[in-house]
Amino acid sequence: MAEIPSANGLLNLLWLQSGGCGGCSLSLLGAESPDLLTSLEAAGIRLLWHPSLSEASGQEFRALLERLKSGDQKLDILCVEGSAVTGPDGSGRFHMMAGSDQPMMRWIEDLAAVAGQVFAVGSCAAYGGITAAGSNPSEARGLQFDGDRRGGLLGADFSGRSGAPVINIAGCPVHPNWVTESLMQSASGELTEDQLDDLGRPRSYADHLVHHGCPRNEFYEFKASAEKPSDLGCMMEHMGCLGTQAHGDCNTRLWNGEGSCLRGGFACINCTAPGFEEPGHAFHQTPKIAGIPVGLPTDMPKAWFVALASLSKAATPKRLRENAVSDHIKVAPRSREPGDT
Numbered sequence: 001m002a003e004i005p006s007a008n009g010l011l012n013l014l015w016l017q018s019g020g021c022g023g024c025s026l027s028l029l030g031a032e033s034p035d036l037l038t039s040l041e042a043a044g045i046r047l048l049w050h051p052s053l054s055e056a057s058g059q060e061f062r063a064l065l066e067r068l069k070s071g072d073q074k075l076d077i078l079c080v081e082g083s084a085v086t087g088p089d090g091s092g093r094f095h096m097m098a099g100s101d102q103p104m105m106r107w108i109e110d111l112a113a114v115a116g117q118v119f120a121v122g123s124c125a126a127y128g129g130i131t132a133a134g135s136n137p138s139e140a141r142g143l144q145f146d147g148d149r150r151g152g153l154l155g156a157d158f159s160g161r162s163g164a165p166v167i168n169i170a171g172c173p174v175h176p177n178w179v180t181e182s183l184m185q186s187a188s189g190e191l192t193e194d195q196l197d198d199l200g201r202p203r204s205y206a207d208h209l210v211h212h213g214c215p216r217n218e219f220y221e222f223k224a225s226a227e228k229p230s231d232l233g234c235m236m237e238h239m240g241c242l243g244t245q246a247h248g249d250c251n252t253r254l255w256n257g258e259g260s261c262l263r264g265g266f267a268c269i270n271c272t273a274p275g276f277e278e279p280g281h282a283f284h285q286t287p288k289i290a291g292i293p294v295g296l297p298t299d300m301p302k303a304w305f306v307a308l309a310s311l312s313k314a315a316t317p318k319r320l321r322e323n324a325v326s327d328h329i330k331v332a333p334r335s336r337e338p339g340d341t
């Protein structure tokens, strides 16, 4: 059969869900300014199928997959949400594609082989994520990474027809606009390998730290720290916050227009990084050695941090010291008065 060209020059996108919770799709549906469908239209992308948005199922759906796999219909963008389930013993039979005699991992391999660009949406698809935690009985893997090691289901050397490796839009769940922006970049041919960081994440969001724009920055500067949930202070010293090391623009590109983990009172657990799911300690506690947090801010030598922290603590204004351990503002900023130096 002759190849069915993309309709009206649109790019064909297929979305598959594998070993995950569906949370990234749920997050994606909350995309705003613009919303998902407007973003796809603006980028010239036609959504061929998505498990939550499409009516086709059963034979109709499988026929679509067969056309894409054989090349009869062009596949420009393949998005996979959730890890590749490869157990037991590498067979993939823990996750069969309903109605087919093939494991989902084989469909992913076959479709990735013909796709222009492959997106791993969310940290499970990128690195294994939550589904690979613990003893990983389902043998969950990322598409091109196993944790922080290149490899994964498709192998370290895989690249799509465009020449780029798998694009890891990591996050748990993913920020909706990280997806829509990356798809737009892809459609315009701008999402090349040099636009990805060492872990395959689009630099458009991964070149930022969560710490940037955090409303608790003033507390951080003076090491005025929260000591319990709901305290207003910085959560790095005691409450497990990894915002100074986590790659993401969560505090400058707000979620659903107004939120972020930090703004909701939760420490950043670095969900855009491989291995975040198993920090080796409670998520809401900061591990320390001799009273010094083990995970120091990115780029900061330990000696500097210790020196700066003790200087900052010595200079902490009463306002910040008291507000840091309160769930509301106890001491308001004072206006300068004539004669103040």
Ligand code: SF4
Pocket: 210, 211, 212, 214, 215, 216, 217, 220, 233, 234, 235, 236, 241, 242, 243, 244, 262, 268
């Ligand atoms: S709470 Fe976390 S992200 Fe916010 S200022 Fe402190 S370390 Fe930075």
Ligand code: SF4
Pocket: 171, 172, 210, 246, 247, 248, 250, 260, 261, 262, 267, 268, 269, 270, 271, 272
């Ligand atoms: S603030 Fe941290 S834990 Fe929350 S979504 Fe961003 S990277 Fe993930």
